[in-house]
Amino acid sequence: MQKLMSILWPSFLVAGIAEGIFFTLVDPQELLLFGEPVHLSRMAIYSLGFFAFWLICGASSLVTCYLRNTSDEVNHHPTHGHPGHA
Amino acid sequence: MTEQVTTKPADLASVPDAQVVKFMPRAEKSSDKPAEDEEVSLYEVRKKIHPRAVTGMFANMRWTFVFLTQALYYGLPWLQWNGRQAVLFDLVQRKFYIFGLVLWPQDVFYLAVILIISAFSLFLFTTVAGRLWCGYTCPQTVYTEIFMWVEQKIEGSRNQRIKLDGEPMSVRKFGLKAAKFSIWGAIAFWTGFTFVGYFTPIHVLGHEFFTWTLGPWETFWVFFYGLFTYMFAGHLREQVCLHMCPYARFQGVMFDPDTLVITYDVERGEPRGARKKGVEPASIGKGSCVDCEICVQVCPTGIDIRDGLQYQCIGCAACIDACDQVMDKMGYPRGLIRYSTEHAVKEHWGRKEVLGHIIRPRVLLYAALLGIIVAGLGWSLLTRVPLMVNIIRDRATLAREVEGGNVENVFRLQIMNTAEQRRKFVMTVGGMDGVSIATTTRFEIDPATTATEVLRVQAPADSGHRGSNPIYFEVRAEDNQDVFVHEKAVFIQP
Numbered sequence A: 001m002q003k004l005m006s007i008l009w010p011s012f013l014v015a016g017i018a019e020g021i022f023f024t025l026v027d028p029q030e031l032l033l034f035g036e037p038v039h040l041s042r043m044a045i046y047s048l049g050f051f052a053f054w055l056i057c058g059a060s061s062l063v064t065c066y067l068r069n070t071s072d073e074v075n076h077h078p079t080h081g082h083p084g085h086a
Numbered sequence B: 001m002t003e004q005v006t007t008k009p010a011d012l013a014s015v016p017d018a019q020v021v022k023f024m025p026r027a028e029k030s031s032d033k034p035a036e037d038e039e040v041s042l043y044e045v046r047k048k049i050h051p052r053a054v055t056g057m058f059a060n061m062r063w064t065f066v067f068l069t070q071a072l073y074y075g076l077p078w079l080q081w082n083g084r085q086a087v088l089f090d091l092v093q094r095k096f097y098i099f100g101l102v103l104w105p106q107d108v109f110y111l112a113v114i115l116i117i118s119a120f121s122l123f124l125f126t127t128v129a130g131r132l133w134c135g136y137t138c139p140q141t142v143y144t145e146i147f148m149w150v151e152q153k154i155e156g157s158r159n160q161r162i163k164l165d166g167e168p169m170s171v172r173k174f175g176l177k178a179a180k181f182s183i184w185g186a187i188a189f190w191t192g193f194t195f196v197g198y199f200t201p202i203h204v205l206g207h208e209f210f211t212w213t214l215g216p217w218e219t220f221w222v223f224f225y226g227l228f229t230y231m232f233a234g235h236l237r238e239q240v241c242l243h244m245c246p247y248a249r250f251q252g253v254m255f256d257p258d259t260l261v262i263t264y265d266v267e268r269g270e271p272r273g274a275r276k277k278g279v280e281p282a283s284i285g286k287g288s289c290v291d292c293e294i295c296v297q298v299c300p301t302g303i304d305i306r307d308g309l310q311y312q313c314i315g316c317a318a319c320i321d322a323c324d325q326v327m328d329k330m331g332y333p334r335g336l337i338r339y340s341t342e343h344a345v346k347e348h349w350g351r352k353e354v355l356g357h358i359i360r361p362r363v364l365l366y367a368a369l370l371g372i373i374v375a376g377l378g379w380s381l382l383t384r385v386p387l388m389v390n391i392i393r394d395r396a397t398l399a400r401e402v403e404g405g406n407v408e409n410v411f412r413l414q415i416m417n418t419a420e421q422r423r424k425f426v427m428t429v430g431g432m433d434g435v436s437i438a439t440t441t442r443f444e445i446d447p448a449t450t451a452t453e454v455l456r457v458q459a460p461a462d463s464g465h466r467g468s469n470p471i472y473f474e475v476r477a478e479d480n481q482d483v484f485v486h487e488k489a490v491f492i493q494p
């Protein structure tokens, strides 16, 4: 649970900032998806855009979390007892 | 409020034993607490904190801010201005309305400056008096305060709440919890609705809501924001400050030894210990702290301020109010816990010296920067021309010869009338001999609207030289000669 939050929350914050900057500079109606204009309302594009950003940032946090595992956690070394999943 | 610190020390007089002031074991130490009180929360296995309600000067101040900020937050979207919503961040039209000001995506600069001003104000306040923002105005504090008030009205005082949480589920417990959760839910919903009302006109939103025609995304965001409010203020509470808030992490760097923070006067308080009412601390070889732990019980983050300044302390001053009331009951002077500075405690400064040290280089620097930025913003807003013009050469059409020995270039013209009234504009061109506009030069544009036109510009074939020739356009409002824009462009001679 704690791990999940440390992935979801920072990515949520950063996604919010990214969303703000991106859509101030780019008008969603001018976006092209596979060369086609996007036939969605601005509201829908903003919302989907936010979740796309959240997903990307979340992926980054996930990798951070994954790489931060201690060597013990990776080794599952029996003499060190149970790896602490904290 | 049913539960006040003042009601407690009344029994000080009646119970002769030295232990009288020991009301409740503090949350962290108590081992007799039922296990249900421990909950696995998002960030840690934590003991649920049941803050005791508190009254006093700082509590009143907190409530004043709750009312001010919430009147502003809930009320502002309903305010009208010039026949439209006064404050509206219209995402669909991509225009921000803030009273008389209309900001376009091109004005992102202003938004950036406003953010910088907010940041600097925060630095300034934090340097002078610590976490004022956290203690009084942060939405996290404000909504927690409101939600806790509801909780207390329904479930009763701290002790009653602790007892209730320890009980097995019963009809009564279920009823109380259901009532609490529904009222929380209603507040959260209203908060979410208001939030969305800043981005879509709230009157329309209200109408759509009552006719069940609310768009899917609007509905989604109302509930999304509402859910966040509910979780943050109802359940996560101090954990937001401890684990989720970026400001809480870096506010410490703005502190210096002259920053006003909530301080426990160790010298005066220690050694702490229980005693009968009215006993002079010196006569029993003790300090002024009666070790009642009320300051711990009122603390929303569950810390003991007597352990010194901690990053968990959000500066809400609840412990000051609580301690002052105990001091009053004991007949001791107030201020065992008070706003003070590191220097002041060390050097035994009085109020005057503390206030005198507010003005120091760091504070002056922040204040000066803030002043300059605010002045700059004000000046640029006052002198802002409510007109924007965009002229791009049409790449699809080449420069070509037309009748009368002229060469024609085609431009795409965008005129944005950012004023709040309908305006007529006249356009002229110059910079080359004989250059003229072959299409219309007069435009009438609605308030806060963009007009897009195709502009055909002609010049004699012998004017200028082959290749690019610089020209300029001027767009001027008919009713006000000061409202004009000068735009450069390039005319191609083949």
Ligand code: SF4
Pocket: B131, B133, B134, B135, B138, B139, B140, B141, B240, B241, B242, B245, B246, B247, B248, B314
């Ligand atoms: S720590 Fe953060 S969330 Fe908590 S009161 Fe301060 S600013 Fe608000």
Ligand code: SF4
Pocket: B262, B295, B298, B299, B300, B301, B302, B303, B304, B305, B312, B313, B314, B315, B316, B317, B318, B319, B320
């Ligand atoms: S220690 Fe005092 S000021 Fe700090 S959070 Fe707790 S009650 Fe508020």
